[in-house]
Amino acid sequence: MSRPRKIAEENGSVSTEVIVERITTAMLEQRLPLGAKLGEEKLCAIFGVSRTKVRQALNRLARSQLVVLKPRRGAFLAEPTPEEARQVFEARRVIECEIFAQFTRSASEADLVALERHVEAERRAIRTDDVPLRNRLLGTFHVRIAEMVGNKVLTDILADLVTRSSLITLLLQSTQAASCSSDEHRALIAAIRARKGPLVQKLLREHIDHVERDLADIDGRASAFDLADALGSGIAARKSKAPVRRPRNGAAAGRGRAQGQP
Amino acid sequence: MSRPRKIAEENGSVSTEVIVERITTAMLEQRLPLGAKLGEEKLCAIFGVSRTKVRQALNRLARSQLVVLKPRRGAFLAEPTPEEARQVFEARRVIECEIFAQFTRSASEADLVALERHVEAERRAIRTDDVPLRNRLLGTFHVRIAEMVGNKVLTDILADLVTRSSLITLLLQSTQAASCSSDEHRALIAAIRARKGPLVQKLLREHIDHVERDLADIDGRASAFDLADALGSGIAARKSKAPVRRPRNGAAAGRGRAQGQP
DNA sequence: ACGCTAGTTCTTGTATACAGGACAGCATGA
DNA sequence: TCATGCTGTCCTGTATACAAGAACTAGCGT
Structure with missing residues (x-):
């Protein structure tokens, strides 16, 4: 596997940031299974x-806890x-509760409109089954x-915590879950616009809680993958083959309340 | 300046962690002025x-915002x-409020005793004018x-935020401030032992607020320093010369309520 | 036939070499 | 006298070479 198909970067060579971004994106788009080995030479060839x-x-990736470096x-x-997953969501709860509280007080109409447009984009991505974009947008809403x-x-x-959350929830992504998440984003905006602080807090907690509820399912996961394929094309690669590879048992998709990205 | 006095490490060479630790420590011990240039070659010679x-x-240091890498x-x-300082303390307030709230509920007697011992160590360091140890302990209390x-x-x-706080408050460290800080730590422990949640919150906010109050003083700062000197000896270097170099105007030490480390 | 050991190969950790940009100092001209 | 352009030097960014540990394979012994 993993024929080292080199990515020719027209202008000189790719920067470190680009490599970080590519690997992160590939992970967020489920083209890399958890625990996958990232060999240095292979990455050299690829990039x-x-x-x-x-x-x-x-x-860099190790410091944001996305990869583990074993000496x-x-x-x-x-x-x-x-x-660890529990702790990440706990941390998010702590930080986001405060952020949303402040935002409920300070949000301008322009802010709210921008957020509504963001949710619109989410829904479009969900409708068109653009999984990479969808996952990204569902996460960046909070950021x-x-x-x-x-x-x-x-x-x-x-931002770091959201990325880690995404990694954690990779296994239980589904269109349905994404749709729920997006609906909850809408509800949050409405509550903020009404300046209903306590309601915002309640909705937010529920929103984040929904993810944890299905966390026990982190276990069976996949094996075969092609590193070059996964990291092949750039930001938001969507060019080839099946719409998206889902290297896990399909059971997660049909669950009652699987929450993909909070 | 900065004759490259090499640190001979008996067993092979020093690890990356050690270098990070040394530079961080030197910074926390005020042996490096803010904005100091850390030349690569010089560091190579030193370590x-x-x-x-x-x-x-x-x-690594750049990642934790302790150094800035200018391309x-x-x-x-x-x-x-x-x-930025304001934001760091705001972040601490958010996170620590929650941590203290949980701790007030869950603290065991053993925990409290350990903390009291910690405060004892703080006071000892303050009494003996062990500035490096003092600064370190005042920070790690929260961690x-x-x-x-x-x-x-x-x-x-x-932990990251505390280190950044330390960097920020470097300019207004004083024995008096340290003493206040340690007293407030004691008061916090007492309130926690009494399980008085609201009181803990109040004390904590005041404790952190005290720092910000003097933040405006961040401006005039120093110039001359010796890189090799600063990074010379290992963890908690206290071997030579004047007790501690304070490369700034001495005014800060006499201020009414200068809070060194929260 | 199965498990253990030794040799080989591959991968990572570290140092060094090379290339290109930035700053300082000097010279030149207005 | 001051500003501006140039050049030399230093320093960083990147690639590559070398050393050492880990995994894999093959061979041997039980």
């Missing part, structure tokens, strides 16, 4: 750069434990609100 | 390693702006509570 840059990228063994996509509140420190922290 | 490791360390210019110790609550994700986030 057409030297190991120096690849290692920089892997270090003398190499880099592997993280496999969050249920306990955008943090940005609007204006605390960059908290925004950065939350 | 006796190649640029590879030094760059790894610098990247093609090099690495510099961060100089947090007042606005230890987070550890006791048991959420590793939140603990890691808070």
Whole structure:
């Protein structure tokens, strides 16, 4: 597997950021299974750069907990434990409760309109089955609100947590879950517009809680994948073959209340 | 300045973590002024390693916002702006409020005893004018509570924020401030032992607020420093010369309510 | 036939070499 | 005298070479 199909980058070579972004995206789009080995040489071949840059990228990813670096063994996509998952969502609850509280007080009409447009984009992505875009938008909804509140420190922290959440919920993504999530985003906006602080808090907690409820399902997961395929095309690759590979048992898709991305 | 006095590491060479730790410590001990340039070659000479490791360390430090990497210019110790400082403390308030609330509910007697011992150590360091140890302990008090609550994700986030706080408050450290801080730690423990949730919240907010109150003073700062000196000896270097160099105007020390480390 | 050991090969960790941009200092001209 | 352009030097960014540990395979012994 994994014929090293090199990505020719027209202008010189790809930057470290691009590599980080590509790997993150590939992960978010479920083209890389949890625990996948990320060999340095292979990544070099794929991105057409030297190991120096690849290692920089892997270090960066390791610090955001997306990959685990085992000494003398190499880099592997993280496999969050249920306990770790619980803690990530707990952290989100803490931080987002405060962010939403502030936002409920400070949100301008322009902010709310922008958010509504965001949710519109979510729904479009869901309708058209654009899984990569959908996942991305469902996550960035929360980050955008943090940005609007204006605390960059908290925004950065939350962005990291959202990405980790995405990694965690990869296994139980489904169109239905995405749809639920998007509906809840709408409800949140409505409550914020009405300045109903307590209601916002309640909805937010429920929204995040929905994910954890199905967390026990993190277990059986897949094996075969092609590294070059997964990292092949750039941001939001959607060019080929089956709409999306879902290398896991299809059971998750049919569950009652599987919440994909909060 | 900065004669490259090499640190001979007996067993092979120092690891990346050690370099990170040394630079962080030097910063926390005020041996490096804000904005100081951290030249790669100089660090190589000081630690006796190649640029590879030094760059790894610098990247790590950049990630935790302790140094800023200016492209093609090099690495510099961060100089947090007042606005950034405000955001860091805001983030701490958000996270610590929740942590303390949980801790007030869950704290065991053993936890409280351990904390009291910690405060004892703080006071000892203050009495003996062990500035490095003092600063470290005043910061880790908060992290230890987070550890006791048991959420590793939140603990890691808070640890980063505490370090950044330390960087920010470097300019207004004083024995008096440290003493106040330690007293407030004691008051917090007492309130927690009494399980007085609201009181804990009030004390905590005041405790963190005290720092921000003097934040406007971040401006005039120093110039001359010796990189090799600053990074010379290992963890908690206290071997030489004047007790501690304070490369700033001495005014801060005499202020009414200068809060060093929350 | 199965398990253990030794050799080989592959991968990572570290150092070094090379290339290109940035800054400082000097010279030149207005 | 001051501003501006140039050049040399230093430093960073990137690639590559080398060393050492880990995994894999094959061979041997039981």
